[in-house]
Amino acid sequence: MSRKPPVGNRGAVLWLRENLFSSVGNSVLTIVVASLLLWFLPPILDWAFFSADWFGTSREDCTSDGACWVFVTSRLDQFIYGFYPEGERWRVNLMFAISIVLLIGALYEKTPFRHLFALTFLAIFPFIGFFLLSGGVEGVPLLDDLPAVDTHLWGGLMLTLILASVGIVAALPLGILLALGRRSEMPLIRTFSVMMIEIWRGVPLITVLFMASVMFPLFVSSEVEMDKLLRALIGITFFQSAYIAEVVRGGLQAIPKGQYEAAQALGLGYWRMMALVIMPQALKLVIPGIVNTVNELFKDTSLVLIIGLFDLLAIVQAALNDPKWLGYATEGYLFAAFVFWIFCYGMSLYSRNLERKLDHEMRS
């Protein structure tokens, strides 16, 4: 006859004993940490949710002593679209919609023609997006009818997403070329690639952006007008390509020598060997690394506020200086932090998920 286990060895009690009270020291630690949490968590939750004001139009609508989210909700449109003209915002929404469809198509594993989605997103979508947003292209049907919207009106979350996606789409091919250059057997090309990578990685993004905003206009002949956004994008692209190059190099190093030899034995030249045999394998290996780089880039885009572009953080910062809304810094920053956090945490979950899957595939 089997005996039942003692009460202390089951369920919640066992869990508590093993995870929170396994020794005297552990019990003390648990009690201290738990009382700290009980001390400061309830007031924070109360401030942020239970006694907060949510909707309205002015600060007079904030009557309770909690957070005043009215500041955020009444300006939500501006935080998302910047100064983009209200009548034209459907263009931004359309672009968001297209990119979501393409991204889901590319990331979800069971989509048919998954690679097609990814390729469209990387190669065709940036152009569609750009012309859709800026409009006013003469002589092109449809685009001709859209009123032109100057890039200095672009802002908010929309600009943040544009900076990050254009940055990554443009940096990817450049980064791959630099990675190949770094592993090349030609000394001049190798030296040049190493220098490019190390210099861009060795300086802060701020100095790159400063260089883009004050020096690029000096570099080109004075007739060429360079858009401020374009200058920032060029700087971000070079900076980012150096990081991508190092990630891709890691992938290239992980491909066994036999693959190169087999490709050469088949009579493939350098470019065909890379494009058909090596790169597809290497890139698959480094997708998690690239996602992590995108994550870093996404956070770094906030630095453009220093050269006077109005990304999400800059526009929240500007709203905080509105004399009608002084004193809501905490609410403003928490909102911006929350939006950034959703995107970045999402990306890091995705990359971890991929890493696990990759790990599994490599073992089986």
Place this chain on the structure above:
Amino acid sequence: MKWWRDARVRGIIWQVVLFLAVVWFGWSIYDNTITNLESRGITTGFRFLNEEAGFAILQTLIPFDESYTFGRTFLVGLLNTLLVSFIGVICATLLGFLVGIARLSSNWLVQKLASVYIEIFRNIPLLLQIFFWYFAVLQALPGPRQSMSLGEVFFLNVRGLYLPSIIQNPGFGWVWIALAVGLVAGYFYKRHANKVQNDTGKQLPGVRVWIAAALGLPAIALVMTGMPFDWEIAKLQGFNFQGGITIIPELGALALALTVYTATYIAEIVRSGIQAVDKGQTEAASALGLHNWQILRLVVIPQAMRVIIPPLSSQYMNLIKNSSLATAIGYPDLVSVFAGTTLNQTGQAVEIIFMTMGVYLTTSLIVSVLMNMYNRKVALVER
């Protein structure tokens, strides 16, 4: 085989093409820049470094006022960058190791709390965090007259944190000498203790003697010279505090944000480093009768360091580079005073940006050399 199919010939052609492209590109940039600078009436060269700056700086580690040169502003900014980087590296390492170890704690609550901290703070832009600490937290502190104080010695208000400073009277030099002697003597004693342990297996109390020498000798010197120092405590005079050491809120916010942000990365590095140590090592150490803390300190961490050091050094470099965000809140670091104010005053963008970038490149290089030296020391020695 046709000559253009020869890999060597093609390699040479590729390189010549790249070389010519780079030369052409560089030359056209140079030519454009010179033309543009001339048309704007900006002189080139580094003569501006000897001109009078004519502006003041919020916080300086070396004497500075309006009459000093632009060359001096460069130095002031550089020192301020190094100051905040140094504080950041030390604090982030301590916090990072603590959280990294907490992440592996057997205590569920502690472990979850560490994870929540990491997931929150590594996924929010650093600039946003700097703004948050500076504008939302530190700016909400009370004014000088309503300062928070600890025993009327430390004061905290919206203008900064005020600490007492030490005024050295004649004779204090002996304390510094005693400190140096204590450190050197401790070093040789530790070497001796290591040698004894290697030769005989006997353990002498090495680190403890070192600490005792480094603290004890200066203490003896202090007593013997008759306490030749005074405390200067900050005092409220008029609208502000005078005297003592002031930590300006810009420095506080920047150091805090750099620490909290970088520590999340360091914690993950420490965790993966510790997890990379074979579980058998812990079991073997535990079978030898070592305590948990001893296992961590003597067996696990020394081996984990081999995995930890390389990524840790790139985090240090990131922290130093990220300290340039100072410019957003006006802490006078290199980018803020030199690539900001000095550039606006002189207009010599090319020289100033290149000098600034050069500093960061050099610093990265120095950090990586130092960390590589340390890495070689801890790396596994194999035949």
